[in-house]
Amino acid sequence: MDADSGQKQATETSTVIVENGEEIVKVNTMHVPNGINQAFLNGPDQIIPADDYISCVPGGHVKLRLGSRGLAAEPPISVPGLLNRTAARYPNDVALATKKSDGKWHKITYKQYQERVRTVAKAFLKLGLERYHSVGILGFNSEQWYLADLGAIHAGGYAAGIYTTNSAEACFHCLETSRANICAVQDKKQLEKILAIRSRLKHLKAIIQWEDPVDTSIPGLYSWDQLMEIGNKEPDTQLNNILKTISVNECCTLVYTSGTVGPPKAVMLSHDNLTWDAYSIGERVGDLQPTIDRLVTFLPLSHVAAQVADIYTTLHYAVPVYFAQPDALKGSLVETLKEVRPTRFFAVPRVWEKMYEKIIAVGSSSGSVKRYIAMWAKDKGTKHHTARINGALSAGMIGLPLDFTISEMIKYWMDGTTCGYKLAKSLVFNKVRESLGLDQCLLFMSAAAPLSPEIKKFFLSLDIPIMDAFGMSELAGAHTISIYPKFKLDSAGEILDGTETKFDGSESVNGPGEVLMRGRHLFMGYLFDEEKTRQTIDQDGWLHSGDVGRVDSNNLLYITGRIKELLITAGGENVAPVLIEQTVQSELLHVSYAVLIGDRRKFLAILLTLKGKINQTTGDALDELDTETAKWVASLGSKATTISEIVKNKDPYVYKAIEAGIARANKKAISNAQKIQKFAILPADFSMNTGELGPTLKIKRNVVYEKYKDIIEDFYKE
Structure with missing residues (x-):
């Protein structure tokens, strides 16, 4: 079902974007609002009519791929609408938590979260953020990153995350192509990159620095406190008027991703792309307990996987977010996990590999008795989880004679699939989980790159079943997620409900062939690049992934090869x-x-x-x-x-x-x-x-x- 039913008036269109008298880009058959259309002021959760599923220009709108039933029929909601709804339902519950220099966790509620987002949005508008221009964000995960992201969206701009490892030239590409009016940086190190290219950034008006003392001699540079002070002085009128013009089928976020050739492309994600994928992820994961579940964020938020999981899924289901330290991947992550004891843990393969290496190192230094117990426990863990996956787990006291002896009882507890596992859990598995800070974790996930089946098997033997997720920036994050016990060690995950998958060039509907995907999470287009967009999305609306795969009878996807030459490192970096x-x-x-x-x-x-x-x-x-x-x-x-x-x-x-x-x-x-x-x-x-x-x-x-x-x-x- 298309989303434009009942909406008759078309938006004004043009074939050229002009800014300050300068022709920026020519666009073929793309719809570009000429100012604000006064007929559509019911935002932020309105749908503005469109006649195409693709748009590659600032201010463009797309048709939504709404379904008639199931998850695909979920009513659309914008990012501001989502924050409003969650803040109304859980105003006094913890939203974000930051460990500061005093060693304590400083927490803000959802009501405070909403208030601060609005304050940042008002400050951005005061500093010159224009409609459909961006706010570049360059720094490690923090409360300020979240506020800058949502603040840019509330103010009618685009959030555009930039990797902290990017060079100055790479930062220039992201900021200039997204027409950034504002750039928020973490510290002096990141500021230096922006200052080195500032003279060439013709749209940039202000820089915000949220850590380190700010050099007051640099024009247009503001501290975070100054930003908040500016926002607090502004009335709500302009912000409220902007929010009325927002629609769920327009772009709100740019994610930069590299192809096999050429510079990184800006993936345009709509409000519906992000909020629907977050909703779909939460429904697949299941049993998320608002305000009780906990998540630690540490993966780069410039990556789509971290954005949809750490920002939008947690916002959708009111899950408190705890910020790791900037040196998380250099060794401090485990200490944070021990303090927070998250109930859900999402990592890239390199993090799991480091944990694997640490466990192996500890095991090799243990005495022979401990090593024997560990080997025995791993055998019990493997058998237990294999039985669960295969649906053949035994239970109770089956197989134990009625006139059992003490030695038979001990042997049963040591060898039985169920009871042997319980003993191993008590002796070994619980201690391993505690050492990693994952003793309360209910879901372990890996994404952004394939994790070796051997490493997954190792963790499975230690009672840590790692679930796979597969997706792309062009799919707002996830397209598959497995939930234990429905998974396989070599699978990329179970296809999400409400999405579609088929295989190009295959004689069978199950593959193998190129993996093609479609759904409400499918991106709008590459900013200013209709040609590459239509090369990626065919005329029937299918995204061509470049991966070769197949699907089994359990709806599990297997990636068997890659058409593209793009490399994905263990840390999830596209190369x-x-x-x-x-x-x-x-x-x-x-x-x-x-x-x-x-x-x-x-x-x-x-x-x-x-x-x-x-x-x-x-x-x-x-x-x-x-x-x-x-x-x-x-x-x-x-x-x-x-x-x-x-x-x-x-x-x-x-x-x-x-x-x-x-x-x-x-x-x-x-x-x-x-x-x-x-x-x-x-x-x-x-x-x-x-x-x-x-x-x-x-x-x-x-x-x-x-x-x-x-x-x-x-x-x-x-």
């Missing part, structure tokens, strides 16, 4: 390999091919080949260095004339030069996660005859990965 490979090759002209490694890995590494001579008859790559490469090697001080000599002896002259070239390339990386940490020179150049190159000399990555898997695994050995 476009081609750009980095090209940068390395531009710094090292005698490198023939570069293949970036890092999918599901802790860090990036790279495989390199040196340019060798080619057999002109067969096309085979020879061991002898080509003429120019040989000259370069000699200029370094090396006497090597073949590739094999360099690799066998790890020629210090050549390896040092390669290291220097990679260091130069790393300086151009947009974030620390996109820097190369290790490299290897391969023993031979690529060729078609040896299988690494296709007919157009394009690298066959899967062939390279398989052929050099031993070298790749050596990168990641501790």
Whole structure:
């Protein structure tokens, strides 16, 4: 059912956006409001008519993919409407909690949360935030991050999170393409990036710094206290008038994501995208207890997964949020977890891997008796959860003779699927959970990148079943989430109710084929980029994921391959390999091919080949260095004339030069996660005859990965 039924008046349209007399961008068949349409002042929860599911311009509106029943038929609600509703239902309950320098948790209620959001919104308007322009947010998770995010949306602008690891140039791209009027930064370190590019940001009017003393000599720079003071002095009139113009089917948030080539794209997410996906997630998770459940936020809020889980799902279900310390991923997270004892824990694979490494380290230092008990307990845990997953869990005293002896009773408790598990839980599992601060946790989740089935199996044996979630920025976060015991170790999760999935190019409705997805969580479009939007969303409204997968009879999705060359690190960072490979090759002209490694890995590494001579008859790559490469090697001080000599002896002259070239390339990386940490020179150049190159000399990555898997695994050995 379309959302435009009963709404006859169309919005005014234009094919050009003009600002201050300057033509910004031409748009084909896109609807652009020419000012505020006075016929639609029933916001923020109104639906303004639209005739397309796609819009790529500021102020555009889209049709909603409303269903006739079930979750897809849930009445739409805006972000301000959601905050209003939750604050009305739970005005005096804890919304956000921050541990400050006095060592105490400082908490604010939902009523205070709402009041502060409105204060920030009024201050943003006073400082010059224009309709459909953005507020860039650059800092670690905090109360101020949340307030800036929701404040920008309430004021009719866009919230645009920026990764704290971004370089100044990467920040410039996000701020300029989103037409940022305001940028909120955490501290002096982040401020320096903005000051370095400020003169080129033609839309920027003010900078807000929420930590560290503010340099009063910098024009247009305000402290957080000054921001709140400005907002408190403003009447509510302008803000209330802006809220009346907001609709659920317009953009409220920009999430920047990188493709396989080109600069990051701004994913336009509507109010309905975010609030509906949050609602759908909560319904799948089930049994969320408002004001009682607890969540610790520490994953980057510039990532869509953290936004929809930590900001919007918690807001939808009134779950208190506790902010971790900025050094959470450097070691302090566990201490925060021990204090808060969250009931739901959401992490990326790298966090689970670090916990795994810590448990392994503790176990290896234990005595033989403790190790034996741990091994026994893990066996009981694995059998117990496997039985639950398979629906074959035994219970009670089945199998125990009526005239049992004490020794038979002990054996039963030690070996029985149910009772052995209970004993193991008491002796081992509860202690492990307590050591991690997860003793009250009811749901363990992993998302943003695939988590190794082996690590999931390890945690399952310790009574910590980790559920998978799969999604994209273009889907406002999640498209699948598994709930125990309906999951499999190698599955990406169960498809959310109210969404659709099919497989392109498959003869079967279950796949395998490219995973196509559709639903109310499907984004509006890429800002100012209709061409790429329509390449991503086909004419029938299906999002092409670039992933190959299948679905089983339990509605569990399995990702079996990737059409795109996009890498996703263990920390959930999207990395476009081609750009980095090209940068390395531009710094090292005698490198023939570069293949970036890092999918599901802790860090990036790279495989390199040196340019060798080619057999002109067969096309085979020879061991002898080509003429120019040989000259370069000699200029370094090396006497090597073949590739094999360099690799066998790890020629210090050549390896040092390669290291220097990679260091130069790393300086151009947009974030620390996109820097190369290790490299290897391969023993031979690529060729078609040896299988690494296709007919157009394009690298066959899967062939390279398989052929050099031993070298790749050596990168990641501790």
